[in-house]
Amino acid sequence: MHFSLLMALATLASPFRGVAALSMQLTEREMPAVFSLPVDYRPVSQAKLQKRNPSPTVQADTMLYDLTPIVKLSVGTPPQLIGLAVDLQMGFIAFLVPNTTDCVPQSNATSAQYNCATDDYCVTMGYFCPAASSTMKSIQPSKSDPEGPVNADVVTVGSQRVDGVHMWLNDISPGAYSRMGISPGSPFLYLMVDQGFINSPSFSLWSYGTPNNQGQLLFGGVNKAMYKGTLQAFPLSGPNNNVNMPIAAVVVESGGNGTAGPTTTRHNLADSTTAVLSTIDIFTFLPNKTVQHIYADLDITPTFIPSFNASMGIVDCARTQSENRTVSLVFGNATISVPWSELFIPFEDDTCEFTIVPYRPDLTYGPGSELQIGAIVLQYMYLAVDYDNMFAAVAPLNPNPGPDNILEIGNGTRIPDADGDFPATITPYGAPTLTTTTTGSLPTSTTASKAQAITFTPRAMDIILGVTGAILAVF
Known part of the structure; x- marks a missing residue:
């Protein structure tokens, strides 16, 4: 039972809804550096689901299938409320903008290129008008990223503002949408450290389960109540600046019938099978040998589809609900289980396509060119990431969570409540320090070296967007 972005306009119209909001009792610090954003996933009828593009270099349109987490931020002065897709493979924030300078309201738009009313993503997410913001600035790209953004503005989260956020401005066009990139090196995360919102460039992301269409993005901590067992942590690896994780095995379980009990098969993967995590692409790409074993376990006969020039796992849609x-x-030690009914998307007529497909090592870029854990699987896992120690941790979701139990991710070497081969020492990111000049004068800011661990004073309490629970520890 999939959801989709396109039926969520009414949901997005009520930003920052009270979705199992987090709150806390202050024990370790006067004002703990952690806050959360509600996440929405979108419901859609089966009639709305569309076939995917046969081009091997075009990503499956995940957001048409309800699977991409969407958050609401305000940008500019006065604030303009925009929806953004949370993206684990992009480092910057990007906003849809009209390709006109006067930002004519969409109801009066005559240009096909700037008709928000005919663009699904623009209708659902909204758009940003730079000309209407008094704080929009042009900036020089950084020396480390000469092709990077050339615009910066204020981004408001609740009643708090993050100043100087670098951003891309993308014209409204087919396939373009607003994104909040939180991959390694994301400037937004480090700005939140600099400005006292969080103590380390870190976050957790989880869904409340497919019937709820909702989740949370928690900056600076983990919520122990939302997962089962202990987090399993792994170092981020590879040169591609992605959040990734090693897959130890795939387990397939088929329920029994009147004459036979359930069967379970396990397929171990090589130690080097590290896959990137995607909130944007719907498909999970695994080694071809493993995928063929999964097909056999599930009684799926690969079907060659000429328009894709590939064999695909196509079944009658009725099977996905009856088996x-x-x-x-x-x-x-963490096992993330997904009902097979959730692993299919409509293909054509009354057939559906299985979304675990072979990895294509012959491709140099695009979907399938690397091992990947897709957005369907991510919706069934609790994910925590800490860029200070460059570790990601995962656990299965708790279907019946109790009161929130928030653990702050500090400047230490470990992700709280996680088992892993953590380093003995790290060099945490250093936020700017405050130095007092003379009595009665305002403090001045001095930027600390990245090698320096510092102490800062967090901002006002209202960065916490609604809470219940307790900070038990700071790690």
Whole structure:
């Protein structure tokens, strides 16, 4: 039962809804550096689901299938409320903008290129008008990223503002949408450290389960109540600046019938099978040998589709609802299980396509060119990431969570409540320090070296967007 972005306009119209909001009792510090954003996933009828593009270099349109987490931020002065897709493979924030300087209201638009009313993403997310913001600035790209953004503005989260956020401005056009990139090196995360919102460039992301269409993006901490067991942590690896994780095995379980009990098969993967995590692409790409084993376990006969020039796992859609099967990915001691009914998308007529497909090592870029854990699987896992120690941790979701139990991610070497081969020492990111000049004068800011761990005073309490629970520890 999939959801989709396109039916969520009414949901997005009520920003920052009270979705199992987090709150806390202050024990370790006067004002703990952690806050959260509600996340929305979008419901859609099966009639709205569309076939994917046969081009091997075009990503499956995940957001048409309800699977991409969407948050609401305000940008500019006065604030303009925009929806953004949370993106684990992009480092910058990007906003849709009209390709006109006067930002004519969409109801009066005559240009096909700037008709928000005919663009699905623009209708759902909204757009940003730079000309209407008094704080929009042009900037010089950084020396480390000469092709980077050339615009910066204020981004407001609740009643608090993050100043000087670098951003891309993308014209409204087919396939373009607003994104909040939180991949390694994301300037937004480090700005939040600099300005006292969080103590380390870190976050957690989780869904409340497919019937709820909702989740949370928690900056600076983990919520122990939302997962089962202990987080399993792994170092981020590879040169591609992505959040990734090693897959130990795939387990397929088929429910029994009147004459036979359930069957379970396990397929171990090589130690080097590290896959990137995507909130944007719907498909999970695994080694071809493993995928063929999964097909056999699930009684899927690969079908060659000429328009894709590939064999694909196509079944009658009725099977996806009538058969009791589960596919699980194993990460260390954490097992993430997904009902097989959730692993299909409509293909054509009354057939559906299985979304675990072979990795294509012959491709140099685009979907399938690297091993990947897709957005469907991510919706069934709790994910925590800390860029100070460059580790990601995962656990299965708790279907019946109790009161929130927030643990702050500090400047230490470990992700709280996580098992992993953490380093003995790290060099945490250093936020600017405050130095007092003379009595009665305002403090001045001095930027600390990245090698320097510092102490800062967090901002006002209202960065916490609604809470219940307690900060138990700072790690």
